[in-house]
Amino acid sequence: MANKKSKGLGRGLNELFADNGVNTDEETVVDLDLNVLRPNPYQPRQTFNEDALVDLANSIEKSGVFQPIIVREAPDQAGHYEILAGERRVRASKRADQSQIPAIVRQVTEEQMMEIGVLENLQREDLTPLEEAEAYDMLMTNLQLTQAQVSERLGKSRPYIANYLRLLGLPKAVKDMLQDNQLSMGQARTLLSLKDKSKLGALAKKAAEEKMTVRALEAEVNRLNGKAKKSVKKPLKRKKSPFVRSTENQLQERFGTQVSINETAGKDHKGKIEIDFMSNDDLNRILELLKINQD
Template sequence: MANKKKPTGLGKGIEALFQDNNVDTSKEDVIDIKVSEIKPNPYQPRHRFDQKALQDLAISIKNSGVFQPIIVRQPDPQVASYELLTGERRLRASKIAKQATIPAIVRNATEEQMMEIAVMENLQREDLTALEEAEAYNMLMTRLDLTQAQVASRLGKSRPYIANYLRILGLPSEVKELLEDNQLSMGQARTLLSVNNKQDLIQLAKKSVAESMTVRQLEQAAAKINGKKGTKKKKAPRKSPFVRESEGQLQEKFGTQVSIVNSSRKKGKGKIEIQYTSTDDLNRLLEMFGVDLN
C-alpha cells in the first residue's frame, strides 16, 4: 500500500503524462509503492529485455536505490493496485534486487493513453526490434481504430514509414523469429517480401543469415529466385497516375502489396488484388476488414 496520499494526475493529455525525463518531477508527490502492488503495462511492445543490463541495474538499485521514480496509474483509488505507465526496466530490476517498494508518481491516464505511452516510451528511449515496432504500430491501429496516417501523426512518423513496418507482419513465422532475434534487419525483411514463393522466402532468409548477406546481395538473390522459371511476362499496360496513387494509398492502409487491375475493356470495370504472405497476414487483413471467423 502507498505510504502517502495519492496525488491527482495532471490531466493534460498524452504530453502531460509522458514527461518522465522531460520535466522537473520534484514538484510532484513521489510516493513509495509496494512492488507487489504494481502490474506491468499490458501494452508493453517489448518482448525481450537484456538480462545482463537488468542485473547491472538491479545491483545499482540495491546499492543506491532508484533515483528516478516510475510513473503509474491507480484505476480504483479505493484499491491498493497500480498499473505501470513508464519505468518497466526499473520495476523489473527492483524485483530482481528484491526491493519491497519503489518510488513512484501516480497520474491519471485512460486506457488509450496507457497504450500510447507504452509505445512512445520504447520508440523514444530504447531500440525495439523491427518486429516489435511493427506489432506496436499494428496494436495502435487495431485497438484504437486508427488509420496509418493517424498513427504516423501521433508518433511523428511518415505514413510510408509506418506502412513499411506493417508489411513485415506478413512474413512467415520462421522469418519473424530471425527478426525478433535481430539476425535480420528491417532492410533485409523488406527485400524478402518481394519473394513470391513462401518456401523460397524462408530458405533465402536463412541463407541470408548464414552467409551474412547485404541488402544488395539479397535483392539480387530475390530477383533471381522470382525469375528462375524463365517465363516471360507480358508487359503490363501502363497505369494512370490516379490508379498508381490509389494503389499507393491502399498499400499504406493495408501494409501489403495491392494492385488495381483493369480486367475488362469496359471502362471502370476491374478488380483490386490484395496480397498476403501467410495465414497470420491473412488474419490481420481480415481483422482490418472487420471479418470475424470465430
C-alpha cells in the same frame, strides 16, 4: 511519502499527459511495494536485455532509484498498480532485492495507456522491429485508427509505419528470426519482395546463416524472381528510363511495398504498374493509401 521533482519523459509523453490536465513539472512521489505492481497490459516490448538489467540492478543496489516510475491504479484490483513507464527499473529493483520503489500515480484513460506503452518504448529506441510493428498494429486495432492517424499521433511518416506493418505478413518462422536478431529490418524488408512465398523461409535461413548483406540478399531475391518469370512468355519490355526508375522508388516509399512500372516496346507504348501485397490486410492498407472506399 516525499515531494520531489519528476524528470520529463520526452516531448510526446508530456504532451499526452498534458491532454489529461496533468502537471508534469512537479508531482507527489510515493513509495510503492514492488509486489503490487504489474506491467502495462499494452507493453509492446517482449524481451529485456539481461546484461543491461544486471547493470541497472547493481546501480540500484548501491544508489537506489533516482527517477520515479509512473503508474496508474489497476482498474480491476484495488491496491494494485499498472506501470506506465519504468518497467526496467521495477525488474532491476526486484533483482537488487528492493522491497519498494518511488512512483508517481496518474489518472489516465485506457486509450492513453496504450499510447504511453508505445511512446515510452519508441523514445527509448529499444523495441525490436517486430515489437514496433506489433505496437503500431495494436494501436490501429484497439483504437480503430488509420495509418495516417497513427502517423500523426506518433510523429512518424506514413510510409515508415507502413514498412513496419508489412513485417507482420512474414511467416512465423521468419518473424521469430527477426525477433531474435538473426535477421535485420533491411533483410526482412528485402525478403518481402520475394514473389514465390514458399521459398521465403529457406531464403531467410540462408541469409541468416551466411550473414548476407542486404545488397547480396536483394541480388538473390531478384535472381529467384527472375527464374519464376522465365516460364511465362511476356511482351518485350523497354529499358527503364531514369524517370521511370525514380518514380518506382517514390511509389515503393509511398506504399511500403515492391512496385514495378513496366513498359512494352512498340508504337502503342502500353505498360502496367504492379503493386505487391502480402495479405488481405496488406491490400487493405494499400487501398487506404489510395483513398479507395473498401465498404
